[in-house]
Ligand SMILES: Cc1cc2nc3c(=O)[nH]c(=O)nc-3n(C[C@H](O)[C@H](O)[C@H](O)COP(=O)(O)OP(=O)(O)OC[C@H]3O[C@@H](n4cnc5c(N)ncnc54)[C@H](O)[C@@H]3O)c2cc1C
């Protein structure tokens with residue numbers, strides 16, 4: 001095996017590619033992780049300081065995967081002696097008869113510890129928040145904040161400690177499938193028996209070299225931070241939780257937030273959709289319709305925040321038609337595995353996605369039923385998209 005030959009190449013050092021590479025190296029596979037930008041970078045989907053981790057989902061299979069995933073997060077914390085998770089709880093609010101009931105049932109069925117907050121007791125538990133008319137509320141007490149940038153640094157560092165090789169600043173410009181896959185970057189040519197593509201918003205650009213296109217939409221998210229009128233009112237240290245406001249008449253998509261933590265006195269609140277964008281041109285996308293929706297919501301429900309964003313950063317979602325991930329073999333090249341379409345909720349699953357993509361790439365039976373994540377589910381809807 002020459003120095004350019006690997007057991008496996010992973011393209012894309014976001015959260016999913018980094019955890020996949022780490023799992024491969026743990027399994028003694030000679031692994032190369034390629035990244036187009038110089039690391040760390042803020043041009044994909046995994047940057048920023050925080051993400052929400054939760055078991056509150058409307059499908060059992062995500063809640064089941066999170067059971068093991070919490071353990072994997074904790075193992076990594078121990079292994080690297082670093083804190084990646086802070087428990088805050090997650091306040092779920094939503095119209096009483098809608099998705100809220102589905103979340104509640106999934107949590108109850110799976111025996112996740114929750115606290116139901118009757119309307120008359122709501123403000124005693126959650127000060128400075130107005131529960132919307134007709135909404136109900138509960139808290140998933142296991143939920144919290146993940147430290148995102150720190151996670152990437154940690155998992156990439158652990159991968160390198162295991163002998164893994166990272167080559168950053170190396171944009172992949174060609175892939176030649178075959179029993180040995182050849183991957184060409186702007187400055188090198190590498191070969192491997194197996195390839196994993198975890199390219200986030202650039203998934204289809206890379207897949208075009210393999211004759212496949214997936215029904216993915218890339219959207220820009222305005223990551224908004226809002227100033228506390230009274231410092232500390234929504235602070236993580238005062239045990240303010242993360243929250244999800246489920247979709248309602250007023251906002252057709254979820255609104256979610258994290259307690260003030262990363263920037264002093266600023267709470268992060270975002271809208272769970274945004275305008276379509278080209279990943280290489282996202283700064284040209286200036287649509288702020290999402291911010292108007294957030295301003296109205298904050299004025300009504302978070303009276304302790306100034307309803308004008310103090311900081312606006314940006315990030316991207318890569319969304320599938322059903323909002324479920326893609327974790328599968330390439331339909332015509334079985335030694336190419338794809339992790340894509342994490343639809344704005346994939347970070348918390350990083351450790352388990354890494355484990356599953358590693359299993360798939362090694363031809364092992366995956367630890368979970370991956371039928372919700374198969375590529376063929378799209379065939380019924382749009383053959384031409386594939
Ligand atoms: C604002 C925001 C808030 C979110 N909140 C949450 C949350 O609270 N909880 C949660 O669980 N999830 C959340 N998510 C979703 C989560 O962050 C994403 O699902 C996850 O980061 C996707 O990771 P990825 O590795 O697939 O993509 P990316 O992080 O984009 O990684 C792909 C990588 O591939 C590289 N690449 C692409 N093309 C090439 C090429 N040709 N050559 C080499 N490298 C290449 C890119 O540069 C990039 O580094 C949020 C996302 C956003 C944007």
Ligand SMILES: O=C(O)[C@@H]1CCCC=N1
Pocket residue numbers: 052053054244254256272344345346
């Ligand atoms: O995945 C998450 O927890 C966040 C919050 C809800 C919407 C998407 N991302």
